[in-house]
Amino acid sequence: MPCPYFKNKMCTSPLLPEPTDAIIVPSRCLSDDKYRTCKFYVEPGKSERQSTLIVSTLSDEQLKELKPYPPIHYLENPLNSGCPHYKLLSHGGYYLAYCNVLGRILTRHEALLCSKYWETCPIAKLGYGLSSEEAQ
Numbered sequence: 001m002p003c004p005y006f007k008n009k010m011c012t013s014p015l016l017p018e019p020t021d022a023i024i025v026p027s028r029c030l031s032d033d034k035y036r037t038c039k040f041y042v043e044p045g046k047s048e049r050q051s052t053l054i055v056s057t058l059s060d061e062q063l064k065e066l067k068p069y070p071p072i073h074y075l076e077n078p079l080n081s082g083c084p085h086y087k088l089l090s091h092g093g094y095y096l097a098y099c100n101v102l103g104r105i106l107t108r109h110e111a112l113l114c115s116k117y118w119e120t121c122p123i124a125k126l127g128y129g130l131s132s133e134e135a136q
Helices: 044-051 060-066 108-120 122-135
Strands: 055-057 086-091 094-099 104-106
Touching (some): 060 086, 094 104, 094 108, 104 108
Parallel strands (some): 055 086
Antiparallel strands (some): 086 094
């Protein structure tokens, strides 16, 4: 059975901001077991959290408060992350990734890292520590 994210000669992994053919290795994607070693493969149970992402729409005033710089902050497509501290915001056809722990919007590069490596993120772990301290 080929990789479930290999569709129309494109990788449609939930870890990617959009489908792409740039990372396709047919010998891996079409094999029964090799595709599981791909860094863009996630077990179906782990991607469920990412599929329930809620996008909040920003008002003009909220956007001014965040002060995004379009070349580094604007995402053309929604980028999912399983991190509970991650919020996806939209305004005018673009998206912004927001980190509750840092209290700021993320650059495109940071958002991509958050999407791929949210389970091992030290910032997210800091957020869990803060949450447990606040509960006491």
